[in-house]
Amino acid sequence: MNVFKPEKLFGIIGYPLGHSMSPLLHNWGFAQKDINAVYMAWPTAPEKIADFMNAFKTLPISGASVTIPHKISVMDYIDELTIRAKGVGAVNTLYWEQDKLIGDNTDTAGCSEPLRPHCDHVKNALLLGAGGASRAAIVGLKSLQIKEISITNRTKSKADDLAEEFGISSLDWKKRGDEHYDLIINSTSLGMSGDKQELNPMIMDNVDKKTIAYDLIYNPLETIFLKEAKAKGCKTLSGIEMFLHQGLAQFKIWTGLDLDELRARELLLEHL
Ligand code: ATR
Incomplete structure (x- = not known):
């Protein structure tokens, strides 16, 4: 039996997350690029964000997307903001630079x-x-x-x-x-x-x-x-364009790779 052992873990932090298409997009992306990683949904109620972020920093998690209602509150738990995140005053992407947790914004x-x-x-x-x-x-x-x-x-x-x-x-x-x-x-x-x-x-x-x-x-x-x-x-x-492009930009930050925009759009439209 083949046991899937992902080497890297990513996910989305938000609440509620019932309809998020981010797991679909990023798991598809990892498969496209033969990257041994998995992307999960981590629904986190507002009163749990401090516990979650403190745990996040100690676990082997490579990066995360951040969505409503945490795009501003998450800034309290990160080490550095990119110029883009500072400009917007909100974070939708987390990644590590050595041991520093960086908050970025790809919504722009x-x-x-x-x-x-x-x-x-x-x-x-x-x-x-x-x-x-x-x-x-x-x-x-x-x-x-x-x-x-x-x-x-x-x-x-x-x-x-x-x-x-x-x-x-x-x-x-x-x-x-x-x-x-x-x-x-x-x-x-x-x-x-x-x-x-x-x-x-x-x-x-x-x-x-x-x-x-x-x-x-x-x-x-x-x-x-x-x-x-x-x-x-x-x-x-339509808003699917904004969703798609913020996701493609996140994927690039985490992997350095570009996904095929046309195929990614098709994937999202099929699942709407
Ligand atoms: P967010 O969390 O993004 O602020 P929101 O509170 O649902 O979401 O509001 C999003 C935007 O939709 C706001 O600009 C809001 O206008 P107000 O600042 O006046 O609340 C706008 N909006 C929501 N319902 C509206 C309505 N019935 N008519 C006009 N604007 C509306």
Whole structure:
């Protein structure tokens, strides 16, 4: 009998983790690259994060993904933050450099990489929402050298705070449909499956075929925002792109290797 003895252990820390596709992506990646490693799901309730992280540091774990609700609290337990993680103020990737536990952030690349091939004509962008995903989106947009970035949020004070911190403009939530934007990113929870599924976060008055509509939600794959944007001729990008690219960037950090993007996307779409 062949007994599988993984040499390296990785996993995801979050709560709850029922629907996470990270184990699927990374275990597939290890198999693709003949790496003797396994990636597990470690659901960790908020009150258990201190115990978990203290144990993590003593166990032979090579790295981890970090997701909601631990992206900020995990920073208390790591030795060093990368510039990217400092810039965003949140961590989604852990790895070791000798005996130092490093906290990095690949959500920024996750947000910006899908836009890179389309962003030559993008002069102005509007970010809807000022919650957990918005900080990474702002840093991602800035990395694409987009000149005018505006943020709007139902609770204006949160948009104002981020606008001040990152040097972008804040817009009244009611005015979000008043002007044309080359790029609109949804980082609110409006459109997510459940009781918000039928809610479009954008007022679609000035949306046209020159607009790129990017929803960070991937469940459902085509939100009402993307559906209506498509009907107006927009280029659309779904949240699966952000998920895919943040995962590919994590895999590269841990292994130094690039996975096949097309095949990885197919894998995720098959399992959604
Ligand atoms: P997170 O943990 O990422 O902050 P969240 O609290 O569900 O997640 O909120 C995500 C974003 O969706 C926030 O920008 C939130 O706006 P508020 O800051 O005003 O709460 C936005 N959001 C959630 N429900 C909304 C609704 N019904 N209308 C408009 N925005 C909404």
